[in-house]
Amino acid sequence: MRPCAEFAANRQEATRVQLYLPIADIPVNVFLILAMGAAVGFVSGMFGIGGGFLMTPLLIFVGIAPAVAVASVASHIAASSFSGAISYWRRRAIDPLLAAVLLIGGTLGTTLGVWTFTFLRSLGQLDLMIALSYVILLTTVGGLMFWEGLRAMLRARGGRPVTLRKPGSHGWIHGLPLKLRFKRSKIYLSVIPVVVVGLAIGFIGAVMGIGGGFILVPLMIYVLRVPTSTVIGTSMVLTLVTMVFATMLHAVTNHLVDAVLALILMVGGVTGAQFGARAGQKIRGEHLRLLLGLLVLAVGIRFAVELVIRPQDLFSIRETGGAPP
Amino acid sequence: MRLRAALAIIGLAAASLAAAPAHAERLIVSVSNHRVTVTPNYSGGELVLFGSVEKDDKTPANRSNYDLVVTVSGPRADMVTRRKERKFGIWINTDSRQFLQVPGYLALFSNRPFDQIASPEVQRRQQLGLNNVLLMQRVGPDYADVVPNDPFRSAFVRLRSEHGLYREATSAVTFLTPTLFRTGIPLPAEVPIGTYNVEIKLFSDGALVTKAETAFEIVKVGFEQFVATTARHNGLVYGLITAFMALMTGWMASIVFRKD
Numbered sequence: 161m162r163p164c165a166e167f168a169a170n171r172q173e174a175t176r177v178q179l180y181l182p183i184a185d186i187p188v189n190v191f192l193i194l195a196m197g198a199a200v201g202f203v204s205g206m207f208g209i210g211g212g213f214l215m216t217p218l219l220i221f222v223g224i225a226p227a228v229a230v231a232s233v234a235s236h237i238a239a240s241s242f243s244g245a246i247s248y249w250r251r252r253a254i255d256p257l258l259a260a261v262l263l264i265g266g267t268l269g270t271t272l273g274v275w276t277f278t279f280l281r282s283l284g285q286l287d288l289m290i291a292l293s294y295v296i297l298l299t300t301v302g303g304l305m306f307w308e309g310l311r312a313m314l315r316a317r318g319g320r321p322v323t324l325r326k327p328g329s330h331g332w333i334h335g336l337p338l339k340l341r342f343k344r345s346k347i348y349l350s351v352i353p354v355v356v357v358g359l360a361i362g363f364i365g366a367v368m369g370i371g372g373g374f375i376l377v378p379l380m381i382y383v384l385r386v387p388t389s390t391v392i393g394t395s396m397v398l399t400l401v402t403m404v405f406a407t408m409l410h411a412v413t414n415h416l417v418d419a420v421l422a423l424i425l426m427v428g429g430v431t432g433a434q435f436g437a438r439a440g441q442k443i444r445g446e447h448l449r450l451l452l453g454l455l456v457l458a459v460g461i462r463f464a465v466e467l468v469i470r471p472q473d474l475f476s477i478r479e480t481g482g483a484p485p
Numbered sequence: 486m487r488l489r490a491a492l493a494i495i496g497l498a499a500a501s502l503a504a505a506p507a508h509a510e511r512l513i514v515s516v517s518n519h520r521v522t523v524t525p526n527y528s529g530g531e532l533v534l535f536g537s538v539e540k541d542d543k544t545p546a547n548r549s550n551y552d553l554v555v556t557v558s559g560p561r562a563d564m565v566t567r568r569k570e571r572k573f574g575i576w577i578n579t580d581s582r583q584f585l586q587v588p589g590y591l592a593l594f595s596n597r598p599f600d601q602i603a604s605p606e607v608q609r610r611q612q613l614g615l616n617n618v619l620l621m622q623r624v625g626p627d628y629a630d631v632v633p634n635d636p637f638r639s640a641f642v643r644l645r646s647e648h649g650l651y652r653e654a655t656s657a658v659t660f661l662t663p664t665l666f667r668t669g670i671p672l673p674a675e676v677p678i679g680t681y682n683v684e685i686k687l688f689s690d691g692a693l694v695t696k697a698e699t700a701f702e703i704v705k706v707g708f709e710q711f712v713a714t715t716a717r718h719n720g721l722v723y724g725l726i727t728a729f730m731a732l733m734t735g736w737m738a739s740i741v742f743r744k745d
Contacts, residue, residue, distance in 0.1 A: 178528060180674075182713035187528060187674050235731040242735030243742075284567055288577050404728045411724025415716050419727045420709065426731060430738035467575040474569045475640035476578070479562050479589075 183418035184228045190424060192222070197428020201240065204429070205436025206443075207452045210237040210371030210399055213298060215425065216290075217459055224421070226287045230277070230369030231410035232418040232425070237371040238403040239426040240433055241396045248393030255344040255390045258354065259397040265355035266402040269362025274409040277367050281414070284478070291463050293368050298460025301375055305453030312446035345390045353384060358398060366406045371399040374456065509543035512536055512697035514685050521672065523705045529649075532670040532701065538687060540664070552595065552602040552688040553658045554613050557670055559590030559650075559703075560679030566641045582637040583623040589677035590650050591618065594657035594668045603691045611686060611693060615642050615653045649673035678705050 178187045196218050204211030212233050219229035248254050280286040338351045357379050361372040376395045380386040386394065411417045440448060514536035521532065538551055563585055570579040595602060599613045612618045616633035620641070624631065631638050645651035650673065658668040670683075681703060686696045705713075716723045 180527070180709050182709040183716055185675070235727050238728060238731040239735040239738075242732050243738040244735075246736065246739040284565065284578050284581060288575075292575075404731065407728045407731065408721075408724040411716065411727060412720040415720055415723075417716065417724065417727050419712055419716075419723070419730065422727060423730060423734070426734040430734060430742075434738075434742040469576075470571075471569055471576050473640075473644070474576075475637070475644060476567050476569075477564055477641060477644050478567070479564050 179420065179424075181224070181418050181421050183232070183416060184224045184421055186223060188222065188224075188421075193421065193424045194428040196222070197236070197425040198432035199428075200425075201429035201432025201434075202436035202439070203432075203455065204240060205433030205438075206440035207374075207436075207448060209373040209377075209452070210241055210403075211429070212237045212365075212370035212372075213294075213368075213374060213456065214459060215429075216369040217294065217463065219421075224418075226290045227277075227281060227414065228416050228418055228421075230290065230367075231407075231414060231416035232422045233369040234365070234403045234406040234410060235417060235419070235422040236425040236429055238400055238407060239422075240429050241371060241373075241400040241403065243430055243433070245393065245396040245400050248396060251393070252344070253390055253393035254397055255342055255386075255394045257340070258342045258345055258386065258390070259394050261340070261351050261354045262358035262361075262394070262398045263401050265358025265360075266362035266398050267405055268355075269359035269364075270366045270402050270405045270409065271362075272359075273363040273366025274406065274413060276363075277410075278413055288467075290368060291467055293364070294463040295460055295467065297364065297368070297375070298456050299464065300460075301378075302453050302455070302457030302460050305374075305378075305449055306457055307453070309446050309448075309450030309453050313450060316446060342386075345386050345394070347385060347387070349384060357384065361398065362402045362405075365399075365402050366409070371403055373399055374452070509541060509545070510687060510695050511539040511541070512685055512687055512695055513539055514683070514697050514699050516670070516683065516699055516701050519701045521701060521703045523676065523678070523703060524707050527674060529671070529673045532672060534668050534670055534683060534685075534699075536666055536685060536697070538664040538666075548689055550689060551660075551663070551694075552597065553666055553668075554599070554602065554611070554686045554688065555592075555594040555658060555668055555670075556612070556618075556684045556686070557590065557592040557594075557681055558588035558684075559681050560677050561586040561588055562677075563587075564641070566637050566644075568637070568640070582641075584641060585621045585623060585628065587620050587641075589679070590672075590681065591615070591645070592651070592670060593618070593653045594670075595655050596658040596660060596666070598655045602688050603693075607691060607693070613686075615646075615651060648675055650675065650677075672703070676703055678703050678710075 179190045179193075180187045196215070200211040200215045200218065203209075203214060215236060216226075216229050216233045219233065220226050224232075245254065277286065280289050339348055340351050341348050357376070361376050361379075364370065364375070365372045373395055376398065377391055380391045380395060381388065407417055443451075514534060517533040517535070521530075534555060540548075563583065564587060565581050565583050567578040567581040569576045572579065593614055595613070599608050599617075602608075603611065603613065608614060609617050619630050620638060621628055621630060622638070633639065642651055649671065652671070658666055660666045679702070681701050683699045683701070684696060685698070687694045712723075
């Protein structure tokens, strides 16, 4: 009789779809995670974003530790942004120089972010910080997007043309020194704001487990005045590199990247994204922004509610050190 | 130091002398499996502990009402219990208590309620029941266990119990004959890997008669365990492979779904 025969007898057939996640340390339903990946992929394809801000919360709600969720989603975003970046590269919609300058800030920000992540984890306040930053970032960005989309829609309905800011109007940002000519984007811009934007995105990406595409794209359009032809492709390159970098750092310093979880998410995500992209082309731009704004806002509010209502259990346990063998 | 060692030896000798006449019974125990391999799709199982009470000529002839307490303790680790409090309108972790080298799995089984087996004093000394097991904590500068109804201790035990990792069952040991007994040791899906010690204590008329020990080992096998080990020991290689996997998946997707 084989040694595990007794265990085999106790196991039920219905649990076959259960997969044990090695780092998250819990068994999960493969199809649930796959469906989550596909759903988020659909949304991300539709809006042209990484979808990390949806994926990480979903994983947390399923019961995966926030720290593991953040670290694993980084590699998931790397996969989806790589497939996106390839297709943008083929269409020559990526500005290599702009991407490189953004990356200088991005890698620095990611390093800082992972370091902060480790520090907060040792304080026992990581989950709180993740939740708080989600609330602040998502409600702000979601609210702005929703408002902007609503206004654009009303203007379109009123028959007035959508007035974007005049391309010639330069703010103080364009008066900064160290100017560089970004040929493919056809802009002449100081490197300082570009590096700062990269730094900010890298930092929040590492701490919150989001690619930051939904913040980066508006920042590049409104602050850096990057033309729309190169903005999404270039932002995907930044997302790709910072997320690969974040995956590496999280794996080396915190040992929290769950490769099995990441792989399921990736497969679901890249498939869902294709269908999302097709669906997205059928919807008008301002409607899309309105919807995305609502979605971002909803996730932010969900986190806020979580923080304000009394938790079911006031106590929590965490293992701090293994036994000497 | 030497004095303490000497005292300990004397104490030990005294104890063995005192215990000698009581060693009229012998416990013979065995678990159904000494090496449990947990595969990735493991969703919980049960080990069986068998044993018998062997009497010899020194056993009082009329002694037959035995009580058994089985304590299973898994690999030890440090843990922190944190408590949330409302600050500035939101719930945040404020207070915490560190538990030092506490078992990752702890189960106590007996044939009847502990307070029927022995007096509270014996229960405490022999660590019968989750309330009496020693859970060392760092309380300020001191190392001690606290009263069972301490909020941190009871929350710790409750949370571990909710995951099936700490348990207490006072009717789990069954006597098949007056001297032959068995008990099941449930092992939930989340059991930590490592060595598990099983301590079996035999009581009669409220006093400890004898005890026996055995052990088993839980090993996780398969791809998932390999992943977990690699992640812990070769973080860099693991990160590189994960990143490479992400890039390959993205690349594959761009080929499979290429439209133009």
